[in-house]
Amino acid sequence: MMADGPATGDLFSKFDELIAMREGLLAGGQEDPFSLVMEKVLSPTQAICNGRDTILLGTYNYMGMTFDDDVIAAGKQAYDEFGAGTTGSRVLNGTFYHHRDVENALKEFYAMDHAMVFSTGYQANLGIISTIAGKGDYIILDIDSHASIWDGCKMGDAEVVPFKHNDLDALEKRLRRVPEGAGKLVVLEGVYSMLGDIAPLKEMVSIAKKYGAMVLVDEAHSMGFIGEHGRGVCEAAGVIDDCDFIIGTFSKSVGTVGGFCVSNHPKFEIMRLVCRPYVFTAALPPAVMASSATSIRKLMHNGNKRAHLWENSRTLHSGLRALGFQLGTDEPQSAIIAVVMPDLERGAAMWEALLKEGLYVNLARPPATPANMTLLRCSLCAEHSSEQVQTILGMFERAGKAVGII
Template sequence: MTVTTEHATTPATEEPKAADLFAKFAPLIRERDTLLETGVRDPFAIVMDEVKSPTEAVIDGKDTILLGTYNYMGMTFDPDVIAAGKEALEKFGAGTTGSRVLNGTYQGHKACEEALEEFYGMDHAMVFSTGYQANLGIVSTLAGKGDYVILDADSHASIYDGCFLGNADIVRFRHNNPENLEKRLAKLPPEAGKLVVLEGVYSMLGDIAPLDIMVPIAKKYGAMVLVDEAHSMGFFGEHGRGVAEAQGVMDQVDFIIGTFSKSVGTVGGFCVSNHPQTDFLRLVCRPYTFTASLPPSVVATATTSIRKLMYAGNKRAHLWENSKRLHKGLRNLGFTLATEEPESAILAVLLPDQEKAVRMWQALLEQGLYVNMARPPATPAGVYLLRCSLCAEHTAEQVEQILDMFEAAGKATGSIS
């Protein structure tokens, strides 16, 4: 039989279906939805209705003690800091509307950098719009294609992102393990550019790095050293310069990265260094060059705060007292903490799984205490915790209240017997 095709129809060509860009998040979305269906609150969607002081806020109409901020030195409500911000706001306006390398450098930005140079005893300082950008910018600019960044496996996301932006080869070593650091360095080409990145205090577990051991190892292999002191500025060391100062290796560190959003009490980031070419980085550091500069009021508050932190010895001492008292009290109640002894202003209370962590977090909030709930990937794999961040403005009475709240919430959720 002969078949003609003149009346045959050609099957319509179907348009290819575009991939759902959210599909990769499906497992996390299901996990979150399942958890919220049990009736617990979303620990990542808290709104502060009012902030009364560095240690008190109103959440859902209820007075709440804050134990989950980075306000380590309590500078957010310092009268001198607030007054400096108001004066700059009225004199210079709300913002600069420009990059630091164009119209965005005011006298306040230079004053802030001069305060940082004095605080750290360094020759050069660069102020960034955020602490994240400081790491992103300096790491990506120093270490490019063909260079190596050797970093702690638990490094902050901004450090990892700096590696990706600069296209450097990433070499990880085991967390706070000097032997593993040396093993990794020994395998790298001697002539290659190398940047070892360390953190003074690691923000999730609150543990400190053995910089006095690791920095000399890095120098032995010809590497530059960058130390992120974001969570240690203000209360480590004789002058509050961080763990590098406390452990006596400041003179061997090439770059110190820090932030204004912790002990300084505002927002912004910085890099300080004695390297003679540091100022040249302003022209080649993309996150610095292509970002609007901080508003004048912000750098004014930062400058005032930094200068006051130079003479904050009593605050530092009280913060350490708070850390020791709370750490001991939580352990006595039966909670498991990430460190055997208090190592910083961060105390991490470990819980067995996400559901237990969220229920404990909610029970504390209902008691009138706010802490951070943290889970992977912000924490190491399989680690769920409540992160308590102490403040120099917490009173001894508040610490006792906090312990009472932990005891009640722990028993209510079965976290302690």
Template sequence: MTEAAQTAHQLPNEPGDVAPERDLFSKFDGLIAEREALLASGVRDPFAIVMDEVKSPTLAVIKGKETILLGTYNYMGMTFDPDVVAAGKKALDEFGSGTTGSRVLNGTYQGHKECEDALREFYGTKHAMVFSTGYQANLGMISTLAGKGEYIILDADSHASIYDGCAMGNAEVVRFRHNSVEDLDKRLGRLPKEAGKLVVLEGVYSMVGDVAPLPEMVAVAKKHGAMILCDEAHGMGFFGPNGRGVYEEMGVEDDIDFVVGTFSKSVGTVGGFCVSNHPKFDVMRLVCRPYVFTASLPPSVVATAATSIRKLMHAGDKRAHLWENSRRLHGGLREMGFTLGTETPQSAIIAVILKDQTQAVMMWQALLEGGLYVNMARPPATPAGTYLLRCSLCAEHSSEQVEQILEMFRAAGTAVGVIG
């Protein structure tokens, strides 16, 4: 090969090459520069934390230091439940490590059916469909339910998986102001009466931890002839007499057409699902692409999920303790002078609002060095201009740990200058 031909076949990132003036990564240059400047200041990367050892639902070792976990979404603390762990080990021994196939081909094992049976029993519904992740559950249901000539109406603060489900489908997308019943009513009223409509809501919005006014929104949606999908990813296990979610707590179970959720929060493993009473629901197994064209969950995962779900049916004491933890942490942080995302504790999520990214990162690092892990969140995950530390409580946090957490916030907030 000639020297010219060799040069032509070289990749642009090979040693000695100069990257072209613009490539497919150029659109990320601003973010890359911002991240490099942040790391150059000496702080750790908030989005690259490694848990070297996980001791329990509330404790881990990070960089050799025992650290309280307050940013894991492990709301009900099921990840180390002995029955859940034993079920996973048993399934691993009996069915192997994976299915290597889709649910519609070779990927449905006994455990997948048992997991769907547990979901039907937990939610009191006729139908349940398990996806490989909660993200895929939203992606699949939303993109499949509403098609060309139909409408999806969603809250402006909806999760990325909901937006991506809209982008994957062919329906027209209409946004309304966050938690605004009036704006939802107005926008539904502008749509053609004869068109199919799907209103997508969330029980708990994960960034700030606020809940949706579901009774009012459901009434508006029904008035305009829309079907309703409610995402209960952050409500399952915590809300309602049976732990089904905000929609159960607020008494609108009979009016919600589809409930989507995840196993990666209160259930303590990974996976997603949708439950429904619609008589035609099972056709989704044939037409929903993120279900049909994805390998199914490993047998050990669905076994842990089924066991955890059945235990959550009888977790009233855990739910009560989690509410106690939420009220104590929210009240203690407010008393210290922190700005929080909600006036009152509305869920297991408590958001501490900071003035800018620099303050948020400094506060996050001060907490981590003090032995507390929380999530730092910034746009586009949060509303424009909003930087926050997101705390997610666990039913396994002891009352003593909550008091420790408050003292860690006091020390870090004082050192950084967030509180006086």
């Protein structure tokens, strides 16, 4: 029997405010915006959600590769020939033919010397950042960086120096203050996922190189879509050869799951032995890798789909502005269009009104969003037809008027 003592602290008490917020949102019988179930997925742009036929506008399936016939066929063949999983780490028994094939496809796609595949995009940032920048090194990063970037910084124990979002002067001031001789890594994103805005990479990479820093760019939300060959904002800005590391994910344009890093650094291959989130986790199933390799190689030749996706983005952006909605960017900069809500309560009401119309979007809330904004985040797909985009605008108009947003 334990001796009497002070009451044990409730380890869940730190979440009480969030629990209360969630309960308040659901008190009126509203559907939970963070627990939606896809009961049946019909295509890259349509699913059955809560028993309704629903247009998907919040899945990051930018190039619509999830239902590509060749991508699915490659996965089925790998299942039949190699089984369901690897049951091992990449440095033990977990490297199958398909893992090397994906890495070769990435090297072809980016025209780079090295490629390393992780089990998720989150792990790619976690692993690369924490391994290359450690105690005594400095990481200079945009304040709006993704959670996986911040977690990679924390895990590596480097000195973390954030700067104001997309602010060139702030970046240079931070770099100027880094002690002479210290290791420096500048971490940027091509497209920032909350507002869908792009980084001024041409200027930022130039500033980083001026101060002798290495550069890592996360192109999760631009790979496959932005740039002449779909290599991302780095390519569009003409600085891809000056980027030391490019991080990406398969769960957006590629349409599968996994993460990666490509690099031209001559010592890069040692990362396979020293990067803990790569060494100490199971390798992805061969079917996922076979589908991914097929998708990546098809993305190299998808200029027509990229052009249609840009058309969809421009049409939705201008249409929502014409209806009176406040948007996260003045012009469409990517396949993400963020609709700014007055507050969380009306944002959640608008989300539910859209779902009842037959449209799924993401409800994004603080603290994940910049400046404590509540956003309805739309991610367009190259498979959305022009007619679907017009239907979506009608849904936004009806829901916006019903909720009192417009």
